[in-house]
Amino acid sequence: MGLMLRLKKKFGFILRLFFKKDRMRIGIYGPPNAGKTTLANRILRDWTGDIMGSATEIPHETRRARLREGVKIEVDGKSLMLDIVDTPGLATKIDFHDFMKFGLSEEEAKRRAKEATEGVIEAIKWLDDLDGILLVMDAAEDPFTQVNVTIVGNIEARRLPLLIVANKIDLPNASPARIKSAFPQHPVVPISALKGLNIDSLYKSIAERFG
């Protein structure tokens, strides 16, 4: 790793304290199927009238990072300019058989798996070019996964501001409290990106955390 990159990782947070950017580049991270693209679409629809990309129930639907620049968010009279990066889901394993359960042919499933592995690498590379992270977790799932632990550890090591989004609170077994107790050192905002529940509270937290 280059010296400059190591210095940026270690001491970049000090620079950020003194030189506030007028435009923050925010990465949306999380495991597959946590609702990252649904959240990106919700934010873009609310503030630009556009969407980021398609979201489906098949894991690893997003296999290339997507960047949308110049998203202006206005909260309590203050405005915030964001560049939003919707990243592919992070995983430690990718088995093409999992995709065949959704009706994909073996050839399609293998191609999707190959693209998904490339997407994971791309998502990790993006960590070095961001000013803040929205970490999306499925509130109905166990938050103590290795992917979540690794993402949080890397964000802490880079001293990047982090906001954990406890998504899918519309599901009956959702428990944002479980996420809060797993990562008590970081703010957690419970939402449903799909139904739009508590979204205003998320925008307020984004303005506080990244503004």
Add this chain to the structure above:
Amino acid sequence: MEMEGVQLNLISKDKLDKMPSMEKLRMILENVKEGIIVVLESGLTPEEEAKLIELTMLEIDHDKFIGIEVETYPQKEKSFFSKLFGKKGGRLTVIGPANRLKTLQKQDDLITALVQFG
């Protein structure tokens, strides 16, 4: 009679401390690809964990190797000065092939996992 089972490699903190990151990660991945469960006394740093995921993605071949399962505890909060200048070390970590090692339950200080015989 030869005993059947799953091989475990328990690697000490002393050995891990002497190894450069890439050598450590290569060793882990080579072991895991052979079906060995690797136990690291002192674990990996978050950066090493991310690098291990990257290397794993490059090695996935969809037929013989589908990835890894990693079991580790979350990092403990450290003091301001150790955060600023110290190298953040990991905690006890178990890494195995995803088709053999399965996490059953993970809490702050307790991990329950299942190892499947080959």
